[in-house]
Amino acid sequence: GAGVSQTPSNKVTEKGKYVELRCDPISGHTALYWYRQSLGQGPEFLIYFQGTGAADDSGLPNDRFFAVRPEGSVSTLKIQRTERGDSAVYLCASSSIGAYTDTQYFGPGTRLTVL
């Protein structure tokens, strides 16, 4: 596609539920990133994929968070046993090859609200 797309745009769930957030990167981009942005803050790094593998998952806050990219394109961020503190905008970005100076192109984000 023309840009990075994310679905759903908004997700409201109850505390303790499981959610999946989807990211479709720009076609041909091998690098994919997930960030979390809380209100009034800059995005915080969660995980980076190079192809199908997670090259750096040091930003995942705990083991309730997990992400996959099985075919090296679409990625899914999975959150188990959601907590109110998980409420944030989850941003996905992709870049051409993951080089240090690659431009990262961001999607519009998924706004997650945990009640």
Place this chain on the structure above:
Amino acid sequence: KNQVEQSPQSLIILEGKNCTLQCNYTVSPFSNLRWYKQDTGRGPVSLTIMTFSENTKSNGRYTATLDADTKQSSLHITASQLSDSASYICVVSGLTGGGNKLTFGTGTQLKVEL
């Protein structure tokens, strides 16, 4: 801990005026510094990318400067337009791990008024 600090936190200017936003960082080892524009409800959009050897980079009415010795950067916006109203985020990349792990500042919220 790697940090990126921006000032001012918010800024209101009249259309047609210029403004300068500031960024200080402590990310080390340093790879590059970026400025992003984020409209409300949208993902960030890249404006400029500078490596440590670059002192200035322009993109239309946006000009970014970098002093890698003092670890400071600025973003100058010339002849502001209403559409410039957005959050401007300074982002620093360190030479850690694979790929490009970015550290974001909290942004400067710019409002351009008539």
